[in-house]
Amino acid sequence: MEELTGTVLVGESFEPIRGRVVVEDGRIATVEETETASTDIICPAFVNAHTHLGDSVAKEAAVGLSLEEAVAPPDSLKHRRLNAADRSELVSAMRRTLRFMQRTGTASCLDFREFGTAGARALREAAAPLDIDPFIFGSDDESVLDVADGYGASGANDNDFTEQRAACERRDRPFAIHAGEPDATDIYPALDLEPNLLVHMVHAEGEHLERVADQSVPIAVCPRANTVLDVGTPPIRELLDHTTVALGTDNVMLNPPSMLREMAYTAKRFDVTAREALRMATTAGAEIAGLDCGVIAPGRPGALVVFDGDSDNLAGSVDPVSAVVRRATELDIKQTLI
Incomplete structure (x- = not known):
């Protein structure tokens, strides 16, 4: 079991909640609001819709x-x-x-x-x-x-x-x-x-x-x-x-x-x-x-990216969604669960 805490970008609307995500056996078991001191931002993992890897x-x-x-x-x-x-x-x-x-x-x-x-x-x-x-x-x-x-x-x-x-x-x-x-x-x-x-x-x-x-x-x-x-x-x-x-x-x-x-x-x-x-x-x-990832919700795969919201780059951001989309870099990634 893995428990992640911080600001969680929940559901298809990416509504930020202060809380935790619990992952068990590779799937999200729980997403809930709770008090936390963590400054992390928890985001669904990405799906790159077009590549030519060759x-x-x-x-x-x-x-x-x-x-x-x-x-x-x-x-x-x-x-x-x-x-x-x-x-x-x-x-x-x-x-x-x-x-x-x-x-x-x-x-x-x-x-x-x-x-x-x-x-x-x-x-x-x-x-x-x-x-x-x-x-x-x-x-x-x-x-x-x-x-x-x-x-x-x-x-x-x-x-x-x-x-x-x-x-x-x-x-x-x-x-x-x-x-x-x-x-x-x-x-x-x-x-x-x-x-x-x-x-x-x-x-x-x-x-x-x-x-x-x-x-x-x-x-x-x-x-x-x-x-x-x-x-x-x-x-x-x-x-x-x-x-x-x-x-x-x-x-x-x-x-x-x-x-x-x-x-x-x-x-x-x-x-x-x-x-x-x-x-x-x-x-x-x-x-x-037809994949099941891309959303943080109970029952979905535990494919997540954790950003350090207290990094020198992200600290002070007023909107966690905008911080991830417009500002975050690879250096701000604290953990990935793929």
Whole structure:
């Protein structure tokens, strides 16, 4: 049994209460108000809604390149580096990234894993000794669904993914696809595939969003990566007004997979509240992948991040939610339960 005390960000509204959380056998047994002298802030662990962990073999290699030069299949710098990496190098690099994510409060990530069944198996191997559990969107043909949790398509303009979408339907697995990153031309074709998740939607306009709402398709946004690749700014306020929106960090080669950095960037640059940003980094990603974490409530998994509210950085903060979203850094993390 583990008992944590301090300011607890409870439920889907992240209502701060002074009290304690008791975790037994990996699940939250009790959340209750009580007197405590602890200055800790207890937050649900993060779910990173979009990653490319294979890029861990090429950190910072794409700085200054365009989207097509950096990541577009099949001949971009990313794919050349992935082709050149041997399996042991790839597994080791992805494990290091997963370990960083676990240490900084991420319980799971929704990863688009390249190279089909072999790629998905390499990620399973990388995660095996760790507590963080990636949700894998595999690639190539239907056989990847024997190993992966779902299918992740590069984009409707890159290939015809009708067969892969049908395979997901037969196997009751989610189908996700990039859309609206370089421009809007692939958004309608992506929606025609009736996806379970859209990624990016930087160039989504009103007519696209009405259809997103009609089809109830959630969206993962990656604003820092969009900035690095200079593809534009996602209309996050409008997206939130139409559907569930989750935060992802995208390519490891472009940015560290820190949900703290992603939340702070999003909260400061876009028209979103601190609570909306925190939900995008926790509950929303969990809901998209059918995970049970992302909320502090009895019966939920004990996936938690404890921040030192008396750290030199956080001491004096007047709002614990805003402190976590806008100010907290990895140095302020006192403990993680993943």
